[in-house]
Structures are given as structure tokens and as C-alpha cells.
Amino acid sequence: xxxxxxxITINNGIVETTSGDHGxxxxxxxxxxxxxxxxxxxxxxAIAAYNGIGIGTGYSGETASLSVNNNxxxxxxxxxxxxxxxxxxxxxxxxxxxxxxxxxxxxxxNMDFYIPAGHTVTxxxxxxxxxxxxxxMVNGGTINVNGTLANHGTIGNVINQGSITGNRITGxxxxxxxxxxxxxxxxxxxxxxxxxxxxxxxxxxxxxLLEGGYTLPKSIRVKIGDTYIAEGADTYTYDSNTGxxxxxxxxxxxxxxxIASAIAIDIAADFVVTATNSDETLEYGIDYVKA
Numbered sequence: 001x002x003x004x005x006x007x008i009t010i011n012n013g014i015v016e017t018t019s020g021d022h023g024x025x026x027x028x029x030x031x032x033x034x035x036x037x038x039x040x041x042x043x044x045x046a047i048a049a050y051n052g053i054g055i056g057t058g059y060s061g062e063t064a065s066l067s068v069n070n071n072x073x074x075x076x077x078x079x080x081x082x083x084x085x086x087x088x089x090x091x092x093x094x095x096x097x098x099x100x101x102x103x104x105x106x107x108x109x110n111m112d113f114y115i116p117a118g119h120t121v122t123x124x125x126x127x128x129x130x131x132x133x134x135x136x137m138v139n140g141g142t143i144n145v146n147g148t149l150a151n152h153g154t155i156g157n158v159i160n161q162g163s164i165t166g167n168r169i170t171g172x173x174x175x176x177x178x179x180x181x182x183x184x185x186x187x188x189x190x191x192x193x194x195x196x197x198x199x200x201x202x203x204x205x206x207x208x209l210l211e212g213g214y215t216l217p218k219s220i221r222v223k224i225g226d227t228y229i230a231e232g233a234d235t236y237t238y239d240s241n242t243g244x245x246x247x248x249x250x251x252x253x254x255x256x257x258x259i260a261s262a263i264a265i266d267i268a269a270d271f272v273v274t275a276t277n278s279d280e281t282l283e284y285g286i287d288y289v290k291a
Contacts, residue, residue: 007037008027008037011042012041012042013041013111019052019053022051022052022059023058024046024053024055024056024064025048025055026054027053027055027057027058028057028058028061028064030058030060031059034056034057036064036065036066037064040072041069041092043073043111043112046076047076048078053079054078055078066079068084070110071091071104071107072109073111074092084103092104092107095121098120100121101122102122102127104127105126106129106130108130109131109135110135114139114140114193116141119141120142122143123166128148128149129149131151136153136156136196138155138158139156139177140161140179142165143163145165145167145169149167149170151173152172155169156175157177178254180193180256181256181257183259184258184260187216187261188208191245200247200249202244202245204242205217205244217262219231222258222259223259224253225253225255229251233248235247235251236251
């Protein structure tokens with residue numbers, strides 16, 4: 001609908017969002033202003049649906065304001081307000097579409113983040129992207145290093161997909177990473193789209209908001225490359241009560257596919273309703289005819 005954005009401030013948060021048709025992932029609705037969006041650190045991934053905007057106004061909206069600082073990483077399919085490009089206070093990595101730019105001499109992200117497939121960021125000469133000891137960056141796209149890429153943490157480079165060109169990484173070398181693919185029914189997958197070798201991978205199955213007649217699956221299937229693996233202490237564990245999934249580091253040897261379906265609830269079982277103001281009983285599955 002035509003709902004204008006107010007003021008949204010994100011402080012060192014992780015936000016992944018997709019707009020509705022004609023609206024913004026972060027901002028306003030159809031034909032509405034985008035309001036003010038302040039991103040102070042963190043990782044933001046905002047994607048537009050049909051005729052939508054990643055960050056800013058809705059379709060045919062008029063005004064929006066965006067500020068980015070404190071080493072934020074922002075990936076948006078599109079951005080309405082591009083004044084950040086000339087604002088001297090802008091600091092971080094910003095993708096407006098598939099091309100990313102470093103703003104500031106030294107960018108040091110403060111949250112784990114990834115660069116999606118088909119996206120390219122260039123570290124210009126004289127600039128530095130620093131990955132601290134507690135941060136993981138996964139590259140599924142292309143990083144052109146004309147300046148410095150300093151790795152004190154973890155850089156994962158997706159096999160057969162990610163590319164790091166130009167100057168060598170200073171510090172630790174990149175390690176292999178793998179894509180996460182899903183085939184789900186009535187479930188939402190809350191997890192990073194990439195897994196890094198040498199580390200356990202954690203994610204969660206969540207029932208979609210509109211599917212109240214379902215419960216979490218009792219079991220799931222996991223495939224590494226072309227081979228299904230059995231659940232176990234050295235492969236993966238799944239908790240059907242919480243939806244939490246852990247794939248063990250020792251099992252991460254190729255791209256991962258996760259297959260799961262929510263279970264429909266049988267609402268017919270033991271269903272008895274007593275009519276108001278009546279001594280008659282109505283039972284599910286039995287026709288009722290008033291005498």
C-alpha cells in the first residue's frame with residue numbers, strides 16, 4: 001500500500017529483507033516516500049521484488065534519505081537516494097545493484113557478511129579492507145584487489161564461483177566455501193547461503209508465517225555434492241522441536257542441499273464442539289440436520 005517510511009536506524013545489526021511488489025525492502029510502500037534510513041554498522045542485504053526498490057521509496061515514490069557509516073556492509077538491489085556517494089561521512093561497503101564501492105580509507109566490517117554471486121567489489125589503490133579476527137567474509141562474487149585486503153579472521157572463497165584478483169591477500173589465505181541450496185515446503189530457511197570449510201554450519205528451519213496448520217518436520221535430508229548423508233555426530237544434527245540444524249565441519253566437502261517439508265496438522269482428530277444455547281452436540285465429520 002501507499003505507506004510512507006518513517007525513520008529507521010540500524011546499529012550494528014544483521015538485516016536480510018525482500019520487498020513486496022512495488023515497495024522497498026527497507027523504506028516506503030507503493031508510490032510512497034522512503035523516509036530516513038540510517039545504517040550504523042552491521043550487514044544489510046535488501047532485495048527488491050517486482051517493480052520494487054532495495055532501499056528507499058516505493059515504486060513512483062518521491063523522496064528518501066540514506067546514511068551509511070561505522071564500517072557497515074550494505075548490499076541493495078537498488079537505492080533511491082545516492083547522495084551517500086558524495087557525503088564525506090559515508091564509511092563502509094555499499095552495493096547499489098551488483099557493483100560495490102569502499103567508502104573510507106580503511107573499512108573494517110563489524111559483522112560477518114558475504115558477497116553474493118554476480119556481485120563485484122573493487123578495493124581501490126590506497127584503500128584497505130580489513131577482516132578482523134572475529135569476522136568471517138564469504139566471497140561468492142568477485143573482489144578486485146588494487147589496494148589491500150588484510151585478513152586477520154576468515155575469508156571464504158566459494159568454489160567454482162568466487163574470485164579474488166589483483167594483489168595478494170595479506171595475512172591468512174582464503175579457504176574453500178560452499179553454497180547452500182534448499183528445497184523446502186511450507187518452511188523458511190534462516191541461515192547463511194554459504195558454508196565455510198573447517199567450521200560447523202548452523203541454520204534453522206522456521207514455519208512460514210501464514211502456515212498455522214503445520215509443524216516442523218520430524219526429519220530432513222542433507223546432500224553433500226551428489227551424495228546424501230545420514231544424520232549422525234560426525235555429519236549433521238537436526239532438532240525437530242526447534243528446527244535447528246548443524247552440519248559438522250568434517251562433513252563439509254562440497255556444495256550442500258537441504259530438503260525438508262513441514263508436516264500438516266490433522267485437525268479432524270478428536271474434534272468435538274458443543275453448540276451454544278443447545279443441549280445438542282456437533283461432531284466433526286458428521287452431518288447435522290435440524291429436526
